[in-house]
Amino acid sequence: MTDALTIEPAHRARPGSESDSGSGEVDRAVRAADLAFRTSVRSPATDRTRWLRTVADRLDDAADELIAIATAETGLATPRLVGEVARTTGQLRMFAAVIEEGSYVEAIIDHAATSATPPRPDLRRTLRPIGPVAVFAASNFPFAFSVAGGDTASALAIGAPVIVKAHSGHPLLSLRTAEIVSAALAEAGAPDGLFGLVGAAADGSSRAIGIELVEHPLVAAASFTGSVAGGRALADRAAARPEPIPFFGELGSLNPVVVTAEADAARGEALAAGLAGSFQGSAGQLCTKPGIVFVPRGSVLEAALPPHVGAAPHRLLTEAIDGGFRNGVEHLAAVPGVELVAGGIGSENGPAPVVYAVGLDAFADDRHRDVLTREVFGPTTLLVRYDAQDALLPVLTELEGSLTATIHAAPEGELVLDGLVEVLAARAGRLLFDGWPTGVAVTWSQHHGGPWPATTSQHTSVGGTAVRRFQRPIVYQDAPAAVLPPELQEDNPLRIPRRVDGALRLPSRP
CATH class of the missing domain: 3.40.309.10 (Aldehyde Dehydrogenase; Chain A, domain 2)
Structure with missing residues (x-):
């Protein structure tokens, strides 16, 4: 069976014990993610939706066990945690639906026009995953914004490998959740290294591991939920790299x-x-x-x-x-x-x-x-x-x-x-x-962002457009049909919405 995550015995240690932390832990996880990306970047939507739904099913199966761990580590009430697990698995399934619908790739085709002035080549645009993503888990949502939360779900949905930096507020829950996610991805046939966890051992190295992760040259993007100070420090590191990367932070909010x-x-x-x-x-x-x-x-x-x-x-x-x-x-x-x-x-x-x-x-x-x-x-x-x-x-x-x-x-x-x-x-x-802001519905239309310091970018971890954070545009010009991704092929084998020669086309579904 494929093992999408290997947690060494030292990482199962209770807080205060010795662990393998720092450069070795981070470098191994990121390199494994980079290797997985060579496969996941080409993975069909059917594979990715299977990954997400299998993870959701296995988390639901283990909900009682996970809630018990979360209650002990966080002090949050059991009813709140029951709802949060349901939200977490629900958003995994929602992102599977986003991928199936297909408009997330923003497929655009402009056919060649030799009569245009100047003549226009055949141009076909789509979005592709950016690469391995560093996800910083939040303290206040041990499920929905943590190891298997919206950042992880939206990255996996488009084929971007994930390396999660565990939060020190719930290390045991992070480890157990990661084990379940790992086993589920392996069951679903995901490539080795698609998902990894670092920094779960409470040995004082958490901050150093986070900085090392965001600065690793093979990490292509990072997402963070936490304090303004912590997020700003990581955002500055991401921008100061020799090759800067996008940083998606949700930092602080007064909510007037x-x-x-x-x-x-x-x-x-x-x-x-x-x-x-x-x-x-x-x-x-x-x-x-x-x-x-x-x-x-x-x-x-x-x-x-x-x-x-x-x-x-x-x-x-x-x-x-x-x-x-x-x-x-x-x-x-x-x-x-x-x-x-x-x-x-x-x-x-x-x-x-x-x-x-x-x-x-x-x-x-x-x-x-x-x-x-x-x-x-x-x-x-x-x-x-x-x-x-x-x-x-x-x-x-x-x-x-x-x-x-x-x-x-x-x-x-x-x-x-x-x-x-x-x-x-x-x-x-x-x-x-005439409502109250607490409670964020997980829907296609939801947006969980705002001007600085609420967030650092226009797209955030909640809602169907969350996948946009970890994609970049690529245009194929006069490309042979054999090299085009399915969403840009002339006969539209995926049956997805596309814009062709300026007109939005919505294919009929079987």
Whole structure:
């Protein structure tokens, strides 16, 4: 049986033991991926969809075992993890469907035209995988943004080998997930080295391994979900290489919410309950958590919020996240004009949820802007009280980019809001109306990005266009039919959508 991943016995060691880390581990995995790419770059869609669906099936088979490991390592609630496993396997199957549909290659054919001025050659354009991809697993989604998450799924879907840098927050889960993925790929006939895992041993070498991975000359692209500081450091390394590579980072996000006076008056109590559920879900350790909420001064929402804010401390994912949260709320509380609205009593077992509020003028004060607009990862949110809706626009315009922005407005006549929609659309990748940003549906149309620092590129790991990150265009000019890939052959054997001589053609399916 083909073995798509070999985890040496030392890598099964518990945290604190010796392991094979550093250059040997990274170099072996990347070279194996590069060798696999010579096969996977030519792999037909039928093979790749089989790889993805087999991995999804085997992860579903092992869900109970994996959830038990994840619960012990992360402290996340079992129902949350059950849903995350389902999301993970669902997105593997979704990317299989994306490959089957075929438009992801963006096939374009312009036939030769000798009568054109100047004469036009036969030109045929498609997208091909860029090469081995380094995937940096996230801490807060141990399944959906980790070893077998969206980055891995979208790379494998187009035939790009993957080397995953495990997250130190869940090393045992990373190892076991990698074993299952490896065995599934082998079962599906994938080439050796198509998938690899590095950095799972908790021996203090994690950061060095990550840098070595992104700098390895055979790595063609990298994806990362994590902090702004960590992502920026890796992005700078990727750009400074002798041969720079694309870096796709999802880094930080405030996810502003605007509640209009009309919406607050009509349903402020319901909005309070919705906000509480959103910013406290998974102990606030979600990249789409609403971090700043603009509310009318004296709002019903603010008055109704305290009973919904939990008092019990909650273990956060890692010591670094715990320390960062405590430091962040301490700095928030120290800003002049910031008031405690609810919560805030923690213990050594973890911090408790906390809500602060500040006036719009103080929020816009340049002296404290850096603290008030800095993401605090964990169960907290900041209410910003405004007196006049017109005063919001210049403040919103100055916000950094976010993954999401949300508007709660009255049902009729308020949606334009004197430019509010356009201002927020310029600052976010997903604009919500009368909802809450936590919860990212895995669909063809989804986009999980936004202007810096939310993400570093236009395409991200969620949604059908995620595959676009790891592809590059190639044009065949006057090529013999025998060398053309199937999607560019004249008779369209794959039966996929194509643009031919400027017209989009959608072939009928059998």
